[in-house]
Amino acid sequence: CQGFFIESNKPSVTFNNTMRIGGQAQFYEDIQRVWLKFDNNFGGSTETLLAFVEDATMNRDMQYDAPMFGQNQDFDLWTVSQDNFDLAIQAVPYLPSEISIPLGVNCTLIGTQSIGLSTIENIDETVLFILEDTQLGVFHSLREGDYVWQNNEVTLGTSRFILHIKPAIIFNYTQTSCTGEDATVTIVGNPNWNYSLNGETGSIEDTVVVEIS
16 A cells, blocks of 8 residues: 655545556656655754756745655754745756755754765766855865764754755867877866866866866
């Protein structure tokens, strides 16, 4: 059996056998998704899910997104859509450019807290997840590990944390298989990316062309 929540603007909802559909449902194992986790040193842990879907938007998508049904005022984590809905599961578009998503955090306990990446599925390893702590003025790459801070006061709502997601690096190359021939690799990137290639290192701000011989 299966249980589920529904949201309706009607006073009652009726289910009957005519709504049943037979057959085996398709399960999209290759969907791109990431779980964000929020932990504390008292053993508390909660997660929220982001999924990348072709026809999703930054607003609330009724066919994909799951709203928060009541928040834990002491300890909770969620995302916020562009049209200001609090979501436990949020679908966003594939990444043609950087996107930013406000995070909601409730934390009334004093002590060590952390936000990190719990599970990443089918997402290019060069996609960056940068957490901004607007209160402390800190940007932290969650690919490098959890963001940890000491909570010395009550944190409630969406005013402190923003998740910035940067698209994957795009590689273009020529003549890489010809011995003795020069070639170039063009790396198209965004700020906060570093590279090391053919003995050259640097930070990728826009486009970098590296000569290979």
